[in-house]
Amino acid sequence: MNFVFLLTGMALVFVVGWLISSDRKHIRYMSMLRLFILQAVISFLCLHTTGGINALKGISAFFSWLMSQAAGGVDFVFGGLMIKPGGSVFFLTVLMPIVFISALVGILNYIKVLPFIIKWTGWALNKVSGMGELESYFAVSTAVLGQPEVFLTIKDQISKLNEQRLYTICASAMSAVSAAMLASYMKMVPGKFVVVAVFLNILSSLIVSCIVNPYEPVAEDETVEVQEGEKESFFQMLGGYITDGFSLAITVGAMLIGFISLVTFLNNSFIAVIHISFTELIGYVFAPVAFLMGVPAHDIVKVGSLMATKLITNEFVAMGSLHEMAAQLSAKSHAIISAYLVSFANFGTIGIITGSIKSISSQQGAYVAKFSMKLLLGATLASVLTGTIVGFYF
Numbered sequence: 001m002n003f004v005f006l007l008t009g010m011a012l013v014f015v016v017g018w019l020i021s022s023d024r025k026h027i028r029y030m031s032m033l034r035l036f037i038l039q040a041v042i043s044f045l046c047l048h049t050t051g052g053i054n055a056l057k058g059i060s061a062f063f064s065w066l067m068s069q070a071a072g073g074v075d076f077v078f079g080g081l082m083i084k085p086g087g088s089v090f091f092l093t094v095l096m097p098i099v100f101i102s103a104l105v106g107i108l109n110y111i112k113v114l115p116f117i118i119k120w121t122g123w124a125l126n127k128v129s130g131m132g133e134l135e136s137y138f139a140v141s142t143a144v145l146g147q148p149e150v151f152l153t154i155k156d157q158i159s160k161l162n163e164q165r166l167y168t169i170c171a172s173a174m175s176a177v178s179a180a181m182l183a184s185y186m187k188m189v190p191g192k193f194v195v196v197a198v199f200l201n202i203l204s205s206l207i208v209s210c211i212v213n214p215y216e217p218v219a220e221d222e223t224v225e226v227q228e229g230e231k232e233s234f235f236q237m238l239g240g241y242i243t244d245g246f247s248l249a250i251t252v253g254a255m256l257i258g259f260i261s262l263v264t265f266l267n268n269s270f271i272a273v274i275h276i277s278f279t280e281l282i283g284y285v286f287a288p289v290a291f292l293m294g295v296p297a298h299d300i301v302k303v304g305s306l307m308a309t310k311l312i313t314n315e316f317v318a319m320g321s322l323h324e325m326a327a328q329l330s331a332k333s334h335a336i337i338s339a340y341l342v343s344f345a346n347f348g349t350i351g352i353i354t355g356s357i358k359s360i361s362s363q364q365g366a367y368v369a370k371f372s373m374k375l376l377l378g379a380t381l382a383s384v385l386t387g388t389i390v391g392f393y394f
Contacts, residue, residue, distance in 0.1 A: 002392050005294030009388030012292045013381045017211035020374055022164070028210040035129050035203045035210070039389055042203075046196050047393040053192070060191025063183040066104070070097035070183075090256075090320075094187045095249040102180045102245025103238060105145070110237050114144055131206050132217030135165065139172040139202045146178020147344070151356045159361040164215045167375065168206075170353050170368055171213070174379035175205035175343050177315075180245060188319040189338040197342035197386055204382035212378045252316060255348070259313035260320070279321075282308035290336075293384060294391040299333035306337050311380065314348055315341045332394040340387035345379035 018024060045052040074096045108114045122137035129136065134157060142150045150173060151158065161169070177185070177198065185194045232240070266278035274281075283305030290303040302325060310318035318341050326334055344352075350372045358365025368375070 006388060006392045008292040009294060013385045014211060017208055017381055020377060021212050023214050026214045028214045031129050031131060032207050032210045035207045038128060039200055039203045042199050043389050056192040056195055059195050060186060063186050063191060067097050067183050070100035073100060091253050094184045095253050097183055098180055098249045099242055099245040101183050102241050105180050106237055106241030110234060118144060129206055135168050138169045139206060142173045143176040143198055143202055144179050146180060147173055147352050147356060151360060155360045158364055163367050164213055166364060166367055167213045167371060168209045170375055171209055171378050172205045173353055174345050174349050174375060175201045175382040177342055177344060185342060188323045193335060193338035194342050196390060197339040200386040200389060201343055201382060204385040207385060208378045208382045255314060256316055259317050279305040279309060293336055293388045295333045295336055296330050299329050302329060303333050303337045307340060310341055311346055314346050332391055335394045336387040336391040339390040340383045343383045345376060345383050350376055
């Protein structure tokens with residue numbers, strides 16, 4: 001039965017992608033096949049072998065250890081706050097560690113560890129997929145650096161890209177998550193699903209682009225020259241990453257307050273008028289998609305509501321809701337929705353990507369705004385594909 005739902009989930013992605021494709025006659029089937037085989041190998045090793053499962057446990061344990069290290073700084077600054085026994089403050093335990101993780105990312109970037117990994121992983125991905133050197137580099141780098149910083153690494157190339165290539169890099173940015181966020185995600189969903197989703201989303205985004213936005217990369221355009229600003233001193237760089245991490249945590253916190261309050265308002269208003277909550281209502285809209293992904297029938301409305309919540313608000317709001325209802329879901333449903341939520345595919349991200357591109361090139365920013373809804377749908381399809389593949393193993 002799992003194989004049947006793997007096929008239905010993939011069929012859903014292909015059919016919807018085909019309907020919105022810019023060039024149905026030139027869909028890149030061979031690139032899709034190679035990328036899917038790579039996904040199958042990665043997911044099998046990670047979720048179906050003892051070594052892979054232990055490796056994921058080790059990675060999750062490492063990020064948990066990092067969170068405990070971050071607690072040193074958080075406790076020093078906020079240690080005087082009174083927290084009731086057994087309780088926790090989301091801002092302190094989940095968001096504030098982003099500051100520490102951001103600092104680590106900055107250090108690894110400064111000493112050229114991350115650029116080395118990104119460059120050669122992107123090179124290998126291009127050899128497998130044939131998607132183009134720039135596209136492959138960007139697909140990997142956006143999963144490490146996040147937005148909007150990742151766009152600055154190719155700022156000179158952005159103004160030269162046609163609409164097709166611009167779509168592909170923006171789709172990768174929307175489908176990925178930054179390394180600075182991973183530890184915070186792991187406080188709300190199992191770490192193994194976070195790690196697997198990061199790997200699979202890189203490939204899922206490229207697979208969807210092969211359907212929605214097919215083109216053959218031009219060889220002479222593929223030389224990637226990663227831009228770097230004027231060399232900063234180590235402590236200047238470190239201070240910048242720390243303040244950026246703090247700004248990110250504050251921004252996420254503000255968005256959570258606003259979005260969760262709005263959802264609460266809508267839920268209570270809908271219950272008062274039609275005796276059904278807003279999240280349950282939109283859950284019915286996404287329930288068929290959840291079913292085709294392999295979610296058991298008794299969970300499709302709950303999972304559908306989480307899918308819709310992520311799209312309308314963001315992944316943090318949806319993960320918070322998932323954390324509360326995890327005990328009510330089957331292991332398969334929990335696995336599928338956990339993997340699905342690990343991406344930036346939501347309405348708010350459209351503004352971030354459009355603004356980032358527009359700050360570099362106003363003309364290219366206008367192009368991105370023009371295909372923004374298609375971009376969001378493509379990134380959502382990538383999340384559906386990732387969730388479907390993960391669900392196959394449960």
